Amino acid sequence: GENVEQHPSTLSVQEGDSAVIKCTYSDSASNYFPWYKQELGKGPQLIIDIRSNVGEKKDQRIAVTLNKTAKHFSLHITETQPEDSAVYFCAVINDYKLSFGAGTTVTVRA
Amino acid sequence: SQTIHQWPATLVQPVGSPLSLECTVEGTSNPNLYWYRQAAGRGLQLLFYSVGIGQISSEVPQNLSASRPQDRQFILSSKKLLLSDSGFYLCAWSFDGATNEKLFFGSGTQLSVL
DSSP states (O other), X not given: OXXXXXXXXXXXXXXXXXXXXXXXESOTTOOEEEEEEEOTTSOOEEEEEEETTOSEEEETTEEEEEETTXXXXXXXXXXXXXXXXXXXXXXXXXXTEEEEOOOEEEEEEO | OOEEEEEOSEXXXXXXXXXXXXXXXXXXXXXXXXXXXXXXXXXXXXXXXXXXXXXXXXXXXXXXXXXXXXXXXXXXXXXXXXXXXXXXXEEEEEOSSTTTTOOEEOOOXXXXXX
16 A cells, blocks of 8 residues: 655644644655544544645645655644644545554644 | 444453444445554554445455444454454544545544453
């Protein structure tokens, strides 16, 4: 299946600062790139996604950028708040199935 | 609106015992259904998916099996659990057809095999 690498594995930020998580993928034919947020003891929830025909998408404090040439995409969280603390997963669609990154544990310090 | 129910939330089972985890979806018809496993500190591994009743695709060889006896019911089973089956199991669904990329996850089952 698709090889998705996600970095960093852990990220600690001061409240109000920005957080950036990056993922790289291997299949140049991939065209859908979602991000999921998983809070402790719960299932992941889709927070934002992007398709290959655009380079950036924003939803309030969350944005995703895509570089198809370099085969990487990133999640940007601005003005972080305590409720942003969670595990974040990137994913790539390949052969109609999603392949997930290993996850990034984000901790927002008050 | 659509909802997904998964139970139990936690389960402790001895090695060699059977397993049955159930997942149901409400508010939609003919969903695609998925079972994922999440090992501690790792990503989500797709175990099985189903595009219709009785249609099961397995992604990795393992000690587990899946069944879809009804349109919106997905069951994960094992005849004899192994220690390595411990993990967090997630059921998910997506819409049928072209918009099937977006997954909606259940709340998960934490399985501990002792």
